[in-house]
Amino acid sequence: MDRNDIKKWFKSPDKMGDKYSLWAIYFCTGCGIIEIPPVITARWDAERFGVIPVATPRQSNLFLITGYVSVKTLRAIIRTYEQMPEPKYTVGFGSCPINGGMYWDSYNTIKHLDKYIPIDGWIAGCMPRPEAIFVAVTHLWTLIDQGKAKAYVKYREKYGLYRKNQEMALGKLDWPPLYTTGGGND
Amino acid sequence: MRELELYFGPQHLGMVGNFSITLKVEGDRIIEAAANPGYLHRGFEKLMELRTWIQNFPLVCRINVVEPDPMEMIYAMAVEKLANLEVPERAHYIRSIYLELSRVSSHLFGLWAYSNMLGFDTVAQWAMYHRDLVLDLFEELTGGRVYHIYIWPGGVRRDFPDGFKDRIVNTLHTIGGCVPDYDAAFFNNRLFYERSKGIGQISQEDAKRLGGVGQVLRATGVKHDIRKAESYAAYNSIDWDIHTREDGDAYSRIWVIRNEMIESVHMIFKLLDAMPEGDAYKKVQNPFKWKIPKGEAYVKIESSRGELGLYMVSNGGDKPYRVNFRTPSYTHGLTILEKMLRNASIADVGNIMISLYVVAPEIDR
Amino acid sequence: MISALKNDLESIFKDIQISAPEDDRLIINAQKDAVLTILKFFKDKGYDHLAMISCTDWIEEDEFELIYIVGSYSVYAPAAEDITSDKSGVSKEAAFNGGNILLKTRISRKDPRFITAIPVFENSEPYEREIHELFGVDFKGHPRLTPLFLEREYKIPPFRKDFDTRRYVKDFFDQIPFVENKEK
Amino acid sequence: MVINILEIIISPVLAFIIGIFFMGLFRKITARLHWRYGPPVIQPFLDLIKLFHQQGFSHGPVFDLGIIMALAGSIVLILFIPFGGICPISNSGGLLVIIYIMLFAPLGIALSGGEAANPNISIGISRKLILALGYEVSFLLALLALMTYYNTISLVDIVEAQDNYKWALFSPLALSGIAYFIIMPAMLGIRPFDIAGAPQEISTGPAIEYGGKYLGLFNIWHALSMFVYIALFVDLFLGGGSNPLTFFIKMLVVFILLTFIHGVFPRFRIEQAIKYLWKWPVIISLSGLILITVIR
């Protein structure tokens, strides 16, 4: 952890700011949320690393998708993700958003979350331990440092494709497209 | 005159679980509330029809993430009933201890949610810390922090490890030692009283009419608990009390929860003392070829939220034909919540919801 | 207790089959039109708690089976002589609470219609709503049979036996492409 | 003249540093009450760095203007409040001007939130204004007691009159001081009065639509207002400070007391808060004012 490295703060304040002030949107998408309270409370205390839960997407820059995503939740997830300001990071938590997990044959959960919104990293397991979240956070730090956590750029660039996938899964979306440009409508 | 439609959840700091309430508001009074579940619907009961009897254990505990253990228990009980399996005496005791530990952890979670809702972070953090201590016990016993899959048709998966009894006692003493702190900070706090007294009030008749169970019912003064009424596991062999209150509001419910938690701790001590020696499980036949005779079963137990029921039909195959859960949050979160929210203030939405102890995945399944 | 109830029922209602496979359980198969009356009868008898309404799809018989599970809130201590004398085979537990009553009825699968039980048990509202959504059973007189869980309309309601969820997943979710793949 | 300009520049900077430090300390102390380790004390500053390079969403010109106005109002307010001998323009208009400049911040945020067209924000603002109506009674009564007692409307004069340990808190004005301290959590918006931005009820109320630099400005405003209200208390009732250091130490003591209050209470409902604020603090401050008018 290079939080106290003042030289780095002067060199790239944006990256350092992002790293040590990850504000996670509070959204209980699935059963993974059960491990979030321990993470933010006395036992593990994520606030040590600047990770705190915030109330609205506008204030956040980290989206932890905790667990399986049903079709109805997907709509809310897309809505929330689009309202987050850039730069924003998404982490899929648990096996289910990766490939459906144990609900691989359920008619109401979507199987691959990254078809609909871009994901920076995954935490595998059902259910992953709270330590896994810290591992993910440190890993995200590395990615930010190396400039690889660019899922939101991908979303902007291929918005057309994402939007098409979203509409395939959800039917017509009742909000206007986020980006008018950002093609991908090949 | 313009109508206001306000969404409470799913993405809301006051919402525990993925659940949504659509409120029709005038001023800051709620005229009409419509619960909007389904954000967590996975079609469990359908999926279980496609898996074998044993394969269903990992699935069934995920119905309620806050306390998966009663789910395992009820499924195991239903299978035992259909297959006519006997459970050894020691397994009954282990199951009871296990379920009561789960109740303690669940109530601590509820305390976290409720005090957090009222903006009382300090107590919330303490409760979550203590819950984690209980989860450590589970981890040692079963290997999993949240999902345990410990109860098995015909007993439990494995016996208590060496010295586990002492560790249970130690942990519970640690938690019990903080009860005066909790009381001073939270339960006897004047502001807690002000915020919860008279909020979400329901009369005994209404609670019965709308299908309230668990704390909702007991807070209105009905001494009803499945553990006493239709005793299962080892609950009959020890002496314990049902805690009730008269007023039926959020204050009473939270107090019932507090007293039940303490009662559970005492029950665990008693069960540990009375626990007989012997086998903790009975061997079942090869689970991959296991077929269960035709029949149907309705079993119910008392989870920490109230009456949990399971209606299961077998057509003699290696998979269940139909599974249907009766979860306590179902009526609480849909009918009773909607009724209580009418004419409530916006500030009390989360207060009422969490005092009803609604857990969204239980509703959606 | 259960057996007394059984006798009562048999004397009042004609077209029903009653079995008591266990001490605390009473299974009643009734005709469609008698269901509400029987439910009311139980409610008057003190069985005031509708635990759940379930539905089973018997596809081979081309019928839906609706199951009303009724219990009791009132907990009363059994009369002492009831237990000691053991005359009616009532076990201790069963006497303690009146047990569970499973009231079953069958409706046609082609035209699944039934009437709502809300007038008798108010909390049947969400159960019927759920059955409507997942099985497609229409409850007459229900105030809001709006979608409860599902976001989308399915051609076959998903809990029917002829709805193949694995096939559906393959046809629907797996058809949605990955964003990278389309790049090439 | 040069010193005056220097003071005008220094005092907001100082207030910013102290406010941000207080916010960090606030989180740290609360964490310790929670049995947690807590974030580093400079965490709010790190958050600010992040927020200022994050994207912001604007709902329109008034949305921008409102938050700018709120923060500008706070900065001007700092210039009016003596900070241990540093008082750039506090002789212009006295306490009455301070009371009025205090309005800039809530009105700015209210206007800004209004344009965002979110009912949660409107509810938050409605609560904030009602709450302000609640504490303003005792606040005004306390200020009037001071102004009547020292027969001046100038804050500098009031501070000077308390020189040599003649603190107002240990004079006949004690009742007013107590009332002021009781309502201070309401003014700062901390528990049990964090009703306006209750995250669990209305998702942080006025701050819902603030992201990026808007939230950064909002946080700075929050830090500054924390500074202002505590500094005002120190000036009015604890005799100010002969130099910035003693002043800061007095502020720190008051601040830590307030943090403990924050730690041990849940949140009021708005009606209860008003009922409370219109009861005890008003009784105390009113009897304080009556006492002052009688003994003068």
Add this chain to the structure above:
Amino acid sequence: MNLAQLILISLCGAFLTYLLGKASSRIRDTFAVFISLLLIIPLFCLYGKNEEITYYSFLGLPLILKITPLSWLFAIAVQTITSLSVIFSLSYMKGKERLDFYYLMLLLVNTGMLGIVLSADLISFYIFWEIMSWSTFLLISYNRGPALHAGMKYIVMSIIGSASMIIGILSLYVNCGSLDFVQIASFIPRTSSGYTLFILILFCITFGIKNAIAPFHTWLPDAHSEAPSPFSAVLSGVLIKMGTYGFILFMYTIAGLNIIINIGGGSFHYLISILAAITIIFPTFIAVLQDDAKRLLAWSSIAQVGYIILGIAIGTGLGFVGGVFHFFNHAAFKALLFLSVGAVEYRTGTRDLNSLGGLIKKMPITFFCALIGVFGLIGMPLTNGFVSKWLIYKALILGEHPFLAFIALFGTWGTIIYSYKLIHNIFLGQLPEKFSNVRKAPVTMRIPVIFLSLVVVVFGILPGIPLKIIDTISASFGFQPQDIQIWGIASETGVLNMVNIFAAIFAALIFVWLLFLMGRKKINIAQDDSYAAGAYVPKDKYNYTVDFYKPLSGMIKPYLRDFVDDFYLWLADVIRTFSDKTRKIYCGDLGYYISYIVLFLAVLIVLKMGLKIW
């Protein structure tokens, strides 16, 4: 041009407008604007002059017009507000019926008010007073329907006021022998203080009714909300201030400072101050409960008049300056607000605060002007309302009236509460679908509004301009002159330097703006793209306007009914039943009548002999 000609032009202009209206509406409109603007020029030229003219003699009593600094200030305010109102009327009243009549009455009211402030004897004062009252009545009930009821309420109270004035005039005539203000002023110190008090109370009733001070305010909310908006501006801005003018006239010109402060052991002016304080506090909170924009503003007018009277009645130079300045400011920002609300009503057809919203996107200029008006109403620094309120507060605090000061200051918070509601419910929040085609206000509506907001801001930053004039007035009444500078007020007890404050706020705004620009570039999003807990914003339903202060109003509503109005209604009811009963007295029998007369005479004789009242 002398004063008599001025009044004559104004009067003739009014009737000429009516006649021209018969020919062409366009000529009528142009002429009305022309005549009202024209009159401002001679009025301006009269600044600092002390002209006096006896234009007629009635029963040997001279009828005099006279201009003093006080009347000049009021006359300018009257004429400006009326002109702006006429300009505003051009598009607001377009297409309505009986427009000739409307303009006639509006200009007649103007003449009446000018006459009141310029007259220097009680007869002309009374005549112009009646002209004003009756034409006001006709204008209030212009819209018919409920307006007729409102007008009726107004005129009944007005007549009571006039009756009280008549009694006062007759009594003064009998005792003093002259109705010239100068003569009366020299007579008053020679008479007993009881008689002075009697006269003052009589006239206070008259002026109190016009001024809508606490127990006499009940006509105002109805009248203001039912009158056409441009006239509401005149009504609230200047017309009710004729009562204020009367107060000043009688308290300081006729009675004089010393008498006012010492009469009844100093209790008289203190009593008026307490009445003023009551007038501040209750209407302020009643205004919070209103859902009709104009009704809200009407209640707010009552409260603001309370500030004016409080400043004037407290009896210090600072207070007097503050009070008169607040009159001037209130005329500006309240007219501004009424006109803005009028513009909104013109475009949307409603002024119901529960059904409007989001108009900032459609009427930005109106919004900003209304915002400035609201800032003035609250008394934010950099608006003129701040300076006058500051003066009043300071006068109260230094005059050792902390409780009155508390009420005045607390009233300000009430003001914030209702004025934010006004702004929010009309302009902010979600725009309803049905108003998506609303266009911005027409030019003739924007000009007066912009002009008034400029007045509010300029006199807020440079308050010295009007304060100098007011200070000469107060000095002429024997108050201690204040040290007025162009940037504010300099006195040893507390300096108010608005330019300093302006510079500080401006610099801070620039600084924060730069800070704002330092951050990453913002992107503009649509109003619908707002947080809705993970859902998309429901159209038309995502707005919190209904019962904006529900938690508060639930608590205060039971205590804030207009008890006075209820009392009057009850009184009216009692009188009606009583008259029904008394009708039986007139039974037609001569014997009864004779006995009544004898009884009456007997009572009179007893009174005359036994109790020497006067």
